[in-house]
Amino acid sequence: MGAVERVDSCPGVRVSETRQHSARKTVERLLRLQKVTSKLSQALTPDQVAGVIVQQAGPAMGAIDCTIYLMEEQGLRLVRVEGIPAVDLETWGCLPVDAPVPVAEAARLGEPVWVESLASLRERYPFTHDKQLSNQRAWASLPLEVERRVLGVLTLGFERERGFAEEDRDFACLVARQCAQALERAHLYARERELREQAERARAEAEEHRRLLELEHLRLKAVLQQLPQAVILAEAPSGRMMMGNEQVARLNGGPIPGDWNLEEDLVAVSGFHADGRLYEPHEWPLVRALTQGETIRGEVLDVQRQDGSRLSLSVSAGPVKDTEGRVTAAVALLEDITERLRLEKSLRQGEAVFRRIMESDMMGLAFTDKDGVIHEANAAFLALVGYSRQEMERGALQWGVLVPAEGKDAGRRKQIELLARGVLTAFEMELVRGDGRRVPVLTGAAQVEDLERVISFVLDLTDLKRAEGAVRFLATASRVLGQSLEVSDATLQHVAGLASVSVASWCVIDLVTPEGGLRRAAAAHEDPSREPRLWRAWPTPSMHDSGGPLLQALHSGEPLLFHDFRAETWRQVSSGFVPLEQVMEAGEVCSVMVVPLRSHERVLGLVTLGACRPRGCLCPEDLSMGQELAHRLAAALESSRLFLESQRAVRLRDEFLAVASHELKTPLTPLRLQLQGLRRVVESQVNEPVSPERVLRVVRGCESQVRKLAGLVNDLLDVAKLAQGRLPLHLEEVDLRAVARDVLEQLSAEASRVECRVELGDGSPVVGRWDRLRLEQVVTNLLTNALKYGAGRPVHVRVGWENGLAKLSVRDEGIGIAPEHRGRIFGKFERAVSERHYGGLGLGLHITQQIVSALGGSILLESEVGRGSTFTVELPPDA
Template sequence: MTAPLMNPGLPAAGTEAALREELALLRQEAERLRRLLETAASVTWTDSGDDALSPSWTAFTGQPPEQMRKGGWLQCLHPDDRQGALAAWERAQSGNLPFRARYRLRRVDGTYVWMLARGMPVLGPDGAVREWVGTCIDIQAQALGEERAAFLARASELFSSSLEASATLASLANLSVSALADWCIVDVLHPDGHFERVQVVAADPSHSTLAASVQRLTPVPRDRPVYPPAVALSTGRSTLVPEVSDALMEAVAQDADHLEMMRRVGIRSLLTVPLLARGHILGALTFLITTSCRRYADEDLQFAQELANLAGLAVDNARLLHGAREAVRLRDEFLSVASHELKTPLTPLSLKLQALSRAVKAHPDSPLAPVIEAHVETGHRQVRRLTELMNDLLDVSRISAGTFRLQREDVDVAEVVREVTERFAPRFALEHCDFRVEAPGPVCGSFDRSRLAQVLDHLLDNALKYGAGTPVSVRLAAEGPVARLTVRDGGIGISKEQRPRLFERYGRAVSERHYGGLGLGLYLARTIVEAEGGSVSVDSCLGEGATFQVELPLSRP
């Protein structure tokens, strides 16, 4: 018997079972891959009509699949990110290339979350694109870290650009409302102990009037403060309130007006951190969310504390600088008053010495005449020295106050050099210095005659002090449009390290215990020369003397 023929249109029972088993395995594998994809990505999506491939998009954004297609997905992106994402999508589609973009995707609660979107084309047997599939991976933590690092860098740059505490706090408040808060409030604890609200900035310009009203409120701490800025100012503790309720506002309000103001602002979430530096409370920063669904959390508190640390350091530095400037101002004011007061008794003393000198000259035959005359001359010399020191102090006060002025006239510099050096010649002879002067004239220009003489006074006094017993020379030469004055001594010299500070106020190259003076002579010489449009420099090595060179313009525009 022959076996019956099988119907070729029907699969054998074994083959059908095998197909069913294969299909089941494919379904399991597809489900496995889908689960794996959902584990790796926050959102999966497709542009095909298969709604089963993108349920997570709908779950995350609340957008139905039919609205997602034909560019509708762009409506779920932050408005600022749509153009860039669309351009990346069109580039990928035009070349069948992988799609990649970073954008903020709106969550169903209205919060935007940073996503890294990737997509790939799925090709059919004919090589044409059948559909696009892709994922969106949550990179909110990474993006937020990058944003905050850039924010802190920008804050540091702004803080370092100003050395005034008020400008620092204004920069802080304006910077914060652009990235961290809808409102920023800055309260300050002044060194004298009183509190002041110095900055209130709202992101919405229409709230400027309300912000001004909030700024008029004073965060006066109580014995047991509960109002967050008062807590920070009194105790240095931070406050984080993720959700601000009306009951909470009633509990922390300082009075009825304060409560009404908080309600008008519409606080939804609040964060307050103290400004601290060197263990002292300098103020408090308060950040408010009033419009968005976002709420402050622990990571926001940590970031705000980092920002407050930067601001506290900047404010502390500004206060230290202000204190230093005030100390310098008071010192200069004291020097000015002291100079005037000290000069007052010098005038009658000088007159008495002159009278005594005349009396001695009237009795030349007296055996005491030479002794008295020597003492009178010593007294005159010391009075002149005290007068010069007082004048230097007065000049420093004038420079600090901005009242230092020159009275220019036509001057023969050579004549001034000869007059000053003739006055110094006896002093150099007394110190056994070989003193040489070379000042051929005329060397004419427009200068303040007395100030020009003062410059040479200080240079020669410096040479006499540090080059005593060594050759000292003065040379004046006109070289084209410039007069060059050189004073050279063979004294102790100046080390390379000390040269930069030599012309600074109170600058010294040696210890004041071994050499007297106020350390003002070369500073005043530099100030006068630069005011005349010239320059002064020094060339010296330790133990090999020093050469000071002054250049002055002989013609002016």
């Protein structure tokens, strides 16, 4: 009976061992599947998914090599290989779906293909007889299928011949399904990103079209506002006014109502024909153009306004028709000719009135003979062209001398027009003054006294041209500055170049650096050969100098204007001895304007403009142009700064979200695995008690992960409280040394794990009125930081009194902190090294600093790269 009992008990033991082996194998597979799934969940692109599959999925199923084929329109394309030399795959890069090979069969049928040996492969697929393949192998081709769509094929190669058990096939198919789902998710993510980019481009194009339409509308309104005539655009058939410029309001004697229309408002206006008859409503030119499609040109009428005054108008009107010839609107041009008629009446009063005009300084007037010699001119004309009356009387003043060489041909054409018409329409040109400078003028002429003499008028357009040039320059500069949200030195150089060829002879832009100094950002000269000298020689004052005009202008915000910039002025401006010839040519006369760049009381830099003859000198009227340029530069620089800061804030937010999700997930994974393992043990030992030591070990591991998770959550809660400006403190008598000792005991296991020896110096108690929990948090953060970055080396903790302040120092001998990172490591979500290597939310030092500040103390950092860091906390005895 004893022997029988032994025989009967052996199968039970073998069954138990088989079950345990099966359970272990199942656990191992689940762990491998979990690892593959975890890696796949982090892959975002199809290429990344393929990389994870060949690097993780193959080894997870025991394969020695792995390939990924993706389905395309032309067939199957090999995208990733692991474990096979590239030379062995030269003929396998692209395969048609109907190819007689396992890969194509798996894609074609959507079913796995299992090949247990090379002989089996040769027998099933004769196509492979002449292919170089390793002997004694097994293969598996698994379709990557999602919702009956084959996305690709995963091919696994095994080291030797083998059979595929049902659980092996199920596991392989399960891994393939996970890979297929990850690949589909990556395709969807890529498609979503592509659609978002397309939508963004479409939105940008629509916005650009809208902006262009608005710009064209604004241009049309601007053109209408610049016209000297009043313009009315009325809608058909309602007669509602769609658009009108400011001249309409001037003619009306007041603003035009927004709901103005012909039927209601035109009746209230009194208009008179040349013979004195009153205009009927249907006789008005705009009404005829709107209702009858008639075109009226230069119809003269008198209008009596509401205030009783009368105007003489020249009215032209015409219909606006659509493509089918229907009248959709009408436009009317109204020119006030009252003054012109009055002037014509005045001109008829005779020579006395004309002589008075000659003697006035309203415009330059001159009489010229048929040879172009000026025999008579008023003072305004002589002052404009820079000749004296004596020179004119000697016959030295001639139009041939005043007209520049490039204007001779145009002058001859104008002379032909004058001879043909007797009148020369006013036009713009340049005249050469007696001193060689050029002056822009508006001129016109008419023949008098039996065609023997010509009277000409000239109006000085210097100020107008200067203003127009300034407006064009500012508009162009604004367009250049607005081309990008980031204002680079190249953009500033472009603006300086525009200034040097339009409103000045040269331009220099200096910007304040973050360190408080000035740096040269741009310098341009109308003579490119002199630009390097300008870069080098124009002074850049130090921000620490006590005086100097440039520094005073920078600090005061008031512009400077040097009308006559010579050696004396140069010595005032240049703090060092740099010869004036480095900036200006010998004998050159220049004027210089210096305008500070400021934004919201912030000093940004200086912009300097210099004008040299023959361009002309800068005058007080140009200060407004310089200040407007400085304002636009400052606004662009400020916008660029805000843009860069916003980009950095968005980047920090994204980095934090990625790190936070990873850090919060890190303790959950081992917690879940430990609980799952404990559950499997309990389930496998239904009738047997579970070892208390094993349960305690799992519970301690779970408690450790829960503490980590709670610490992360508490850090986030503290940051939220700090952001809201509330950090509650519970003050009591606390021994800082005792707090440090308790924290060291709590972290002793962690110190042992990272092989760090933590030393706490001896000393007497350090008692103060503080918040114990917050002090524990400070010590914990500093010590955890030291253990993390100084792993494997001693950590030194010191507590004591110094100069009436409680002092806590934590020194490690780890990697240290580079100087460029020390200023920001106390910031929110900041770290000096990559989170990939050390983890964490980047909140510990930030929370520590905020707690120390709330307790009235300070925290200092001393560090040297490669030799460790020392954090020192100083607290007053009573917070």
